[in-house]
Amino acid sequence: MSSTDPMVIVGGGQCGARAAHALRENGWDGAITLLGDEGLLPYERPPLSKSVLLGQKTVGQCAIYDKTFFRDQRVDVRVDASVTAIDRAGRKVILAGGDRLAYRRLLIATGAQPRRLDLLGATLPGVHVLRGAPDALAIADELLAGQRIAVIGAGFIGLEITAAAVARGCEVVVLEAAPRALMRAVPEAVANCLVERHRQMGVDVRFAVQVERIAGETRVSGVQLADGTVVPCDAVVAGIGVTPRTALAEAAGIDIANGIAVDETLRTSDPSIYAAGDVCSFPHPLFGRRIRLECWKNAEDQARVAARNMLGHSETCSSVPWFWSDQYDMTIQIAGLPALGPTTVVRETGAASRVFFSLDANGVLVGASGVGQTGEIARDVRIAQELIARRSCVEPALLADRDTKLRSLLVAQAS
Ligand SMILES: Cc1cc2nc3c(=O)[nH]c(=O)nc-3n(C[C@H](O)[C@H](O)[C@H](O)COP(=O)(O)OP(=O)(O)OC[C@H]3O[C@@H](n4cnc5c(N)ncnc54)[C@H](O)[C@@H]3O)c2cc1C
Missing domain, CATH: 3.30.390.30 (FAD/NAD-linked reductase, C-terminal dimerisation domain)
Structure with a gap:
């Protein structure tokens, strides 16, 4: 390792962008390289299922920092730099084009990817998931007044998309396999409160339904349920959860446990490599268990802790989880x-x-x-x-x- 090697961050999302800034704020004067693969400067995802779908905000307005900021902070931000491997022995990351980039410390902030429907018809045009800006723009194009939208999954993303679709004048049916909404996230009374509101807004919310296949010839035309019913629709959005993007870490032999397993300081099983945000699971001192969070504030908090610890501190990530959602x-x-x-x-x-x-x-x-x-x-x-x-x-x-x-x-x- 040379003292001039940069701090490298893989993943130009919420956590990666904030970590780059935090490294500077905490006194790191050397090089910082932020590697993203979305072709866009880092942007906030929460508006994608809210104001972007409602046409109240453009993707450009969701940027976390602009080009000038990165230039002023001397952060080498690369937006088309997909990292394909980590050479831990040589302390280098390998980019899709074959370039190798040495790191002093590495932060993996590769986030999560949406689960996709594993069903016949799931790849038909008109079937969507929502994680990135192109997904949001494609869904926004479907939300025309009078369109029938089937939302599969009554989690937060599904319910936010539902609220946006209703506001845009669509007819929405929500199809959930579990007996109630937000099964893993909140008590039943909270979920009922939200579902009641969706029903008041005219949404057809159905629980304990199994989706059998997506119907359609050249484009989606309906959702077929296990009991044979076909729910006709013009578009489908699946909000059935995410999986952490651990492939890089896994291939490099880094420990994994429902995400990249880090210790309380966000260090992975390789002492030169940290992980933070949606991709990692960490032991939370308050709850006495390893947890993985998928929320904005956690990405922000962990970015700061990871950056400081990459610089030699030993801070614990112990903040109380906090999450918000907007519906109607x-x-x-x-x-x-x-x-x-x-x-x-x-x-x-x-x-x-x-x-x-x-x-x-x-x-x-x-x-x-x-x-x-x-x-x-x-x-x-x-x-x-x-x-x-x-x-x-x-x-x-x-x-x-x-x-x-x-x-x-x-x-x-x-x-
Ligand atoms: C539509 C939507 C709405 C949301 N709404 C809310 C909300 O209301 N409230 C809330 O608290 N949270 C919300 N969240 C969650 C919040 O946005 C995430 O928790 C946060 O974005 C996580 O940040 P992250 O940096 O860990 O991951 P991400 O923001 O996903 O960033 C990871 C980045 O790494 C890139 N990457 C992955 N692999 C590689 C690779 N090999 N090479 C280079 N780059 C790579 C990805 O393309 C991505 O750009 C929402 C999420 C979504 C998708």
Whole structure:
């Protein structure tokens, strides 16, 4: 390793772009190379299923930093640089054209890729997934008033696409294999709240349905279910989850465990290589287990921690997970891991706003899910985040009582 070798980041997405910036902010004066493969400068993905589909924002407006920023920060950002292999012994990455690039420290921030339907007809024109900008533009083209859109999967992406399609005047059917929406993410009461809203907006939401095949000759014309029913449609969008993009790491012999397995400092099984964002799983000290998160704030937080640790620090990644979603005029904000809490306590925080607290078997607050108007849920979710960070045991009756200020519970915990 030469002292002039650059810090190299594979993956020019949310995490990669922020990590490049954080390396500079934290005093790294040497070379930084950011390798992306999407042909675009790093951009934010959350608007793709919201304002971009609604035609309120262009992909260009989603850029995280512009060219000038990268030039000023002396970040060599390459947007058509697909990395095909990592030579760990030689500390080099190998690019699609065969170029080899030495690294001092390497950050893998290759994100995740959408699961695709493995069914007859799944490759017909008109069948989509949503991860990148071209996907969003292709879906936006389908959302013309009066079009019938079948959304497969009632997860956050599927439900956001549904809300955008409804706003654009489409008829939408949501087909979900599980008995309810958002099975892995939130308590049933939260999912019901959202589904109720979609139904009020005229969406046909169906649970426990098995999709058998995508019907159509030259283009999709419907979705055939296991019971033989054919749901006619003009386009299909599958939102059936993602898988971490671990192929590079795997081929290089780096440990994998539901993503690239990193330690609490985001270091992989190779001490010169770090991983962060959607692609990695890490031991979370608060929850006492290895988790992998697929959310914007985690990509941001881990970018900073990874950059500092690449520079010789030894910080732990321990922030409380936080996620948001927008559907119609509702915001959903989730702190912690609500799925770990079998007990749900509801607090009415406004006329149409509620915060659902999730407590584990020992009464420890492990999650909070706010649904409604931002101004009526954000503060409580933020305070819940602090309570979760302190592993607080909170009296359910106090959580449910909207006259008890959540902040007072925080103070009580501290004293
Ligand atoms: C449509 C959509 C809506 C979302 N909405 C929300 C939301 O409302 N709230 C929220 O909290 N989160 C949301 N998210 C999740 C959030 O955007 C992700 O968690 C975040 O983008 C993860 O950042 P990342 O850098 O880890 O991965 P990505 O942003 O996926 O970046 C990874 C990059 O690496 C590149 N890459 C992969 N392999 C290689 C290779 N071999 N060589 C070079 N480059 C490579 C990829 O092409 C990509 O550009 C949304 C995601 C999507 C797709």
